[in-house]
Amino acid sequence: MFQPLPPDIAQPQFALEIRGLVKRFERPAVDGLDLAVRTGELYALLGPNGAGKTTTLRMIAGLMRPDSGSIQVVGIDALADPVAAKRVTAWISDEPMIYDKLTPEEYLEFVAGLWGVEPALAQARAQELLAWLGLAPHARERCETFSKGMRQKVALAGALVHEPRLIILDEPLTGLDAGSARQVKSVLRERARAGGTVIMTTHILEVAERMADRIGVIAHGKLVAEGTLEELRRQAGNHASNNLGDGASLEDTFLALVAEPAEAA
Amino acid sequence: MIQTGTAVWFARHESRLAWRDWLAMMTAGKRERRRRLAIGILAFVIVMHVVAWFVVGSFAAAAPDKHMLVGITATLLLSWLLMVSQAMESMTRAFYARSDLDLILASPVAADKIFAVRISTVALSVATLALPLAAPFIDMLVVRGGVRWLGAYGVILAMGAAATALAVALTVGLFRAIGAKRTRLVAQVVAAVIGAAFVIGLQVAAILSYGTLSRTSILQSDAVLALSPDAGSVLWWPARAVLGDGTALVAVLALSFILLAAAVAIVAPRLGDYAIAASGIGRSPASRARRALAFRAASPRQALRRKEWLLLRRDPWLVSQTLMQMLYLVPPAVLLWRSFEAGGGALNLLVPVLVMAAGQLAGGLAWLTISGEDAPDLVATAPMPPRLVLRAKIEAVLAIIAVVFAPLVAVLAVASPWHALVTCAGIVIAAASATAIQLWFRTQAKRSQFRRRQVSSRVATFAEAFSSIGWAATAAIAAVSLWLAIAPAVMALIVLGGARYLSPRERYA
Numbered sequence A: 001m002f003q004p005l006p007p008d009i010a011q012p013q014f015a016l017e018i019r020g021l022v023k024r025f026e027r028p029a030v031d032g033l034d035l036a037v038r039t040g041e042l043y044a045l046l047g048p049n050g051a052g053k054t055t056t057l058r059m060i061a062g063l064m065r066p067d068s069g070s071i072q073v074v075g076i077d078a079l080a081d082p083v084a085a086k087r088v089t090a091w092i093s094d095e096p097m098i099y100d101k102l103t104p105e106e107y108l109e110f111v112a113g114l115w116g117v118e119p120a121l122a123q124a125r126a127q128e129l130l131a132w133l134g135l136a137p138h139a140r141e142r143c144e145t146f147s148k149g150m151r152q153k154v155a156l157a158g159a160l161v162h163e164p165r166l167i168i169l170d171e172p173l174t175g176l177d178a179g180s181a182r183q184v185k186s187v188l189r190e191r192a193r194a195g196g197t198v199i200m201t202t203h204i205l206e207v208a209e210r211m212a213d214r215i216g217v218i219a220h221g222k223l224v225a226e227g228t229l230e231e232l233r234r235q236a237g238n239h240a241s242n243n244l245g246d247g248a249s250l251e252d253t254f255l256a257l258v259a260e261p262a263e264a265a
Numbered sequence B: 001m002i003q004t005g006t007a008v009w010f011a012r013h014e015s016r017l018a019w020r021d022w023l024a025m026m027t028a029g030k031r032e033r034r035r036r037l038a039i040g041i042l043a044f045v046i047v048m049h050v051v052a053w054f055v056v057g058s059f060a061a062a063a064p065d066k067h068m069l070v071g072i073t074a075t076l077l078l079s080w081l082l083m084v085s086q087a088m089e090s091m092t093r094a095f096y097a098r099s100d101l102d103l104i105l106a107s108p109v110a111a112d113k114i115f116a117v118r119i120s121t122v123a124l125s126v127a128t129l130a131l132p133l134a135a136p137f138i139d140m141l142v143v144r145g146g147v148r149w150l151g152a153y154g155v156i157l158a159m160g161a162a163a164t165a166l167a168v169a170l171t172v173g174l175f176r177a178i179g180a181k182r183t184r185l186v187a188q189v190v191a192a193v194i195g196a197a198f199v200i201g202l203q204v205a206a207i208l209s210y211g212t213l214s215r216t217s218i219l220q221s222d223a224v225l226a227l228s229p230d231a232g233s234v235l236w237w238p239a240r241a242v243l244g245d246g247t248a249l250v251a252v253l254a255l256s257f258i259l260l261a262a263a264v265a266i267v268a269p270r271l272g273d274y275a276i277a278a279s280g281i282g283r284s285p286a287s288r289a290r291r292a293l294a295f296r297a298a299s300p301r302q303a304l305r306r307k308e309w310l311l312l313r314r315d316p317w318l319v320s321q322t323l324m325q326m327l328y329l330v331p332p333a334v335l336l337w338r339s340f341e342a343g344g345g346a347l348n349l350l351v352p353v354l355v356m357a358a359g360q361l362a363g364g365l366a367w368l369t370i371s372g373e374d375a376p377d378l379v380a381t382a383p384m385p386p387r388l389v390l391r392a393k394i395e396a397v398l399a400i401i402a403v404v405f406a407p408l409v410a411v412l413a414v415a416s417p418w419h420a421l422v423t424c425a426g427i428v429i430a431a432a433s434a435t436a437i438q439l440w441f442r443t444q445a446k447r448s449q450f451r452r453r454q455v456s457s458r459v460a461t462f463a464e465a466f467s468s469i470g471w472a473a474t475a476a477i478a479a480v481s482l483w484l485a486i487a488p489a490v491m492a493l494i495v496l497g498g499a500r501y502l503s504p505r506e507r508y509a
Helices: A053-060 A082-087 A104-114 A119-132 A148-160 A178-193 A205-211 A229-238 A250-258 B007-027 B033-055 B066-096 B101-106 B111-145 B147-210 B222-227 B234-242 B246-280 B300-313 B316-327 B330-342 B347-371 B376-380 B386-415 B417-440 B447-456 B458-478 B486-502
Strands: A014-024 A028-038 A042-046 A068-073 A089-092 A166-170 A197-201 A214-219 A222-227
Touching: A014 A053, A014 A197, A028 A053, A028 A197, A028 A214, A028 A222, A042 A053, A042 A178, A042 A205, A053 A068, A053 A166, A053 A197, A082 A089, A089 A148, A104 A119, A104 A148, A104 B300, A104 B376, A119 A148, A148 A178, A166 A178, A178 A197, A178 A205, A205 A250, A214 A229, A214 A250, A222 A229, A222 A250, A229 A250, B007 B033, B007 B111, B033 B111, B066 B111, B066 B147, B066 B222, B066 B234, B101 B111, B111 B147, B111 B246, B147 B234, B147 B246, B234 B246, B300 B347, B300 B386, B347 B386, B347 B417, B347 B447, B347 B458, B376 B386, B386 B417, B417 B458, B417 B486, B458 B486
Parallel strands: A042 A197, A042 A214, A089 A166, A166 A197
Antiparallel strands: A014 A028, A014 A068, A214 A222
């Protein structure tokens, strides 16, 4: 489905680098976050409600300005040159951002226009994506009749039509049925295999466990653990109060990592 | 304790919801605004009563002759048509705004009770909505002309009941005739047209007969009086009821409530089916384009403009709103045509009407394009500076204004180049001002919230209205004397400056 990214495009080691990111509302939502996601990696960000996951992703996508810190997207300073960073980025929220009165075809034409994709190329990509996501039979129907899963797939097609280098997803599988969720997961894996980078938040630990190359656990706006599932188990086991065996599930590991000190004891 | 599931229990539930909805609409959901709201209402009531005291002076003790019967009947008919329009809107909402219908229809309570209550609530609400404007005049008529005028309150109630009965019949008729899907749009358009038709029809007739925009001239003409039935005719019963004729009042009330009761009895048991049909339209096969879309080359700005135009074209709400605006342009267009024939000075009347219409239309369009963005994150994450996004949206609005008003200005230019020039300048400035106000007060909202756009900022609403009025006055005076136009222009600029000062500060996009 996805062609590997052209070799002439410089591929930095990290598609995303965040240093000392801070965002405060009434209290710190993101509190000195450091994060690095390798190029071609599928990275899952986990954390309890209010941990700062969505705020972090919105700052990466350029939807919110941090109070301090730096964000590098494929080597571009996203705060100094947000337009250049947006050119190589796609953002998908848990609520699909589409227009009820447009058809998927019209929506993809619009998104391609916003990202300045050449029309013939955009049309070819759009047809491929619509077919890949099972939307081809509905390509000329207005989105107002679509289910949540179909709308999410239209949004995903829109995110991919301009071939972003970094895809940012906030809870992309929320509310999707099993079939739609599998399609979305498959598209994201394919994209990562083709050299794109995916960073996503999810509440579904099984998704992170099965899909992600690495998992970051965030709590109180800080990264508390990071790595593969094995590495996370070890980090959780290092907490003196935890007694996690080798076969501990991600759920056990996650709960051990984000537990308050008193709670863990 | 009221027994659950009864009509009275539903009525209490509905009235509580209606009260909270109204309060939220008036205070934008902020508790601290309640005190200001109460003071505002009190001030409004006092001012309206003072105005009414002076306006009703000569009518309060007048004899119920034919002139008066015609005048009162026309006023009642105008108000009643507006009530029908309002009731149709409410009925359409009852079918399509499904906030709690699923819950009600899934409960073991007979749905006809809740629908009977809802129809009655609509009747009561349309009558109540007429009161803020009507009550001060009725009160002053009572004070200056005696208690016989109290009958007017009864007539308002009767009008609300009859208007709701007709609205129910029209909406259900549309459901049966054209189906659930089309009814939503057609009912909205019909409601808008009904609301505007009477005023516009009278204005067009007045222009054709007398060359003026005044509605009263034709009503007081000998021709209309000669054509009117005798003073004893049933046609005058509502007017007689207003004037204190007890028999007429009882007859009007009885007839209206019989109509409403019949509508409730016939329609309420089936409304559940209609609501289910309306809910099914989301799942019915969508309208399909006939052939594949050929992607066109477009810069980001072009893509945004095209998207805005496409969405506006496909927006039923906007169609009805725009239709209203366009309908109000019919009388000036007729006036233009008459003036062109007669070469009269009536063109001076035309200039402010066009400028005002342009300002109002631009305000609505600007809200839809700037604030009513259904995919704000998508646009915000596009690789273009926020100022270019806004520029594209403003261009989309101004282009529509240009397309709508250019033909009228072109015809005006043939009749009077000077008037055309002033009108053109007025349209551009009024449209730009309304757009700027919407830009300063932009918020993030769904397009479906268009109806409630005034709620988000009262300052923006008033600024938009006063700016349009200011520029209309400026254009009207400029058509006669440029120097005198400076005063209203300065006032309009002050309104704009005040709006800018009160607008929220810059935000990150």
